[in-house]
Amino acid sequence: MAESQQFKTRKPDLDYYSHNVACRVACPLGTDARGYVVAISEGRYLDAYRIARARNPLASVCGRACSAPCEDACNRRNIDAPVSIRDLKTFVCQQLGPEALVDSHYGLELSTASGSAHPEPNGMSVAVVGAGPAGLTLSHDLARLGYRCVVFEEKNRAGGQLCAMPESVLPAAVLQAEVDAIGLLGVELRLAQKIGREALGELESQFDAAVLASGHPGPHVDAPSTFVAGNAAIGPEPFIYAMANAQQVARQVHEHLTAQTLEERTCRALTPIPLPAYRMPVNWDVYPRQKPERMTEPVEVMLSYPEVVAQQQGARCLRCDINTVFDADACTMCGLCVEICPEQVIAMVPGAQVRAGAGHVAVLLKDDSKCTRCGLCARICLEDAISMQALEHVEEITCHTRVK
Numbered sequence: 001m002a003e004s005q006q007f008k009t010r011k012p013d014l015d016y017y018s019h020n021v022a023c024r025v026a027c028p029l030g031t032d033a034r035g036y037v038v039a040i041s042e043g044r045y046l047d048a049y050r051i052a053r054a055r056n057p058l059a060s061v062c063g064r065a066c067s068a069p070c071e072d073a074c075n076r077r078n079i080d081a082p083v084s085i086r087d088l089k090t091f092v093c094q095q096l097g098p099e100a101l102v103d104s105h106y107g108l109e110l111s112t113a114s115g116s117a118h119p120e121p122n123g124m125s126v127a128v129v130g131a132g133p134a135g136l137t138l139s140h141d142l143a144r145l146g147y148r149c150v151v152f153e154e155k156n157r158a159g160g161q162l163c164a165m166p167e168s169v170l171p172a173a174v175l176q177a178e179v180d181a182i183g184l185l186g187v188e189l190r191l192a193q194k195i196g197r198e199a200l201g202e203l204e205s206q207f208d209a210a211v212l213a214s215g216h217p218g219p220h221v222d223a224p225s226t227f228v229a230g231n232a233a234i235g236p237e238p239f240i241y242a243m244a245n246a247q248q249v250a251r252q253v254h255e256h257l258t259a260q261t262l263e264e265r266t267c268r269a270l271t272p273i274p275l276p277a278y279r280m281p282v283n284w285d286v287y288p289r290q291k292p293e294r295m296t297e298p299v300e301v302m303l304s305y306p307e308v309v310a311q312q313q314g315a316r317c318l319r320c321d322i323n324t325v326f327d328a329d330a331c332t333m334c335g336l337c338v339e340i341c342p343e344q345v346i347a348m349v350p351g352a353q354v355r356a357g358a359g360h361v362a363v364l365l366k367d368d369s370k371c372t373r374c375g376l377c378a379r380i381c382l383e384d385a386i387s388m389q390a391l392e393h394v395e396e397i398t399c400h401t402r403v404k
Contacts, residue, residue, distance in 0.1 A: 012325070014268045017391045020320045020368050023085060026073035028244035029055045030395070033070045033085045034321060040088050041281060041314030049096040052089050057140040058133060058178050058243065060097040061162060063090035064302065065170045067238035076318050078370045079343070081289035084313050090292070090302070091310045098177035119185060122146035124257055127207040129195045130214035132160020133239040134246040136182055138213055141250035143185035150207070151187060154194035161239055168300035209253050213246060270325065270389040278375050278388050281315040285372070289316070321391045322373045326364065330385035333362050337377035337386060345370045346377060 010016055019025055023033040032051050039048035053059045066086055074082035094100055126142050128135045131153035139149040157163055158179045162170060183189065195203065203210040251262045290313060293303045305313065338346045345367040378386040 017270065017323050018268055018393060020323065021391070022073040022075055022320065023070035026069040028069070028241050029247070031055050034317060036092065037083055037085060037088055037314045037317045038319065040092055041311050041317065043311060045092050045095055048092045052092060057137055057182060059089060060093040060099055060174050060178055061170060062240060063093050064174065065162065065165055066240050075320055075369050076316060079372070083316050084289055084291065087292055087305065088310060088314055091305045094304045098181035099174050119144055119146050121148065124148070124208040125150065126253060127152065127203045127210040129210065129212050130160065131158035131189060132213065132242070133162060134242040135160070135213035136179065137243040138211055138246040138250050139187045140182045140185065141247055142253060143187050145254055149187045151189050152193045152195045153189065153191050156192045158189055158191065171301060208257055211249060211253065264395060267394045269392045270323065271392055273388045273390055275375065275378055275388065280372070280374055284315050287312040287316055319373050321393070323389050323391060324366065324371065324377055325387050325389045327385045330383045331364065332383055333364070334382065336380045336382065340376045340380050342374065342376065343370050343372055
């Protein structure tokens, strides 16, 4: 190692540990992919579906057609190949999602995730122009807040750009099941009704607010009751970004029409795990990344994982919510953790080589992006200066009355 080499370091804090869960950070909707992947590996399919659906009204669609930025960010790819996050979402949605409701014994309420299938009406109505990913997402979120939503779509089928996807990627029946599930919230869909600029004023007189979510470029309407959503879908950006944009617009609409502000709060904390109880998933390093099989007749479609394979694929998750926390005051710099680390992600370097460690004789550095959370460093530490701690990450949305 050259003496002139410099390391860019960061002192770990809750933000640092939260960003270690790279799949969640990378998802435009903030879905806790790690949460449902781990739940699948443990056979907790109902929990897995609830996590996958909680922030995503089109979870079954995304399991088949999302661009999967979560997999691009997955820390497992730094070792061999990323976890099959998207395919695992498909696995659990095929069992418990809207496309499986006919055979499901869990009931229709699952199709609306954590919301009630019959939300209490608030007496206000919103017109949504466009039934693409943005329009469907926006009407879903507003309906869960009690709004009567009417979606106008110029084509004779809902889905927008999703309708153009081949059957081998996104079966029409799956997309329709997602649309029907949103309809359970009371969303009214009016197909084959094109709404031009001249009709916007009429919509504003009939509804408390109108939202342009057509997925096509258009002027931003400055009328106080008209909003624009979905333009993030224009060009090369995947539809999941249009969905994220629509969710933000849904909040803007609600805040505009009420005296309330929706605030998303994140509560985070580190919880120590007693070393005798800490175990990595069995055979996490044995199973290679595996894609589901495909059926070619009568049409090409992706099959679901067999249950045992889904659990194996879920077990590949490195559990990036588990952290090795170092107590600098207790550390004697003996170097045992450096020697035992099987992935060689811990290093001891002269303090002069670390910007944040100037003045120290030596500094321990750790690359969490390649850590397998095996816990060997914590077990071998003679001074108990290393502990295994789980990051608790809870998100909730609260309403606050605005102060004028």
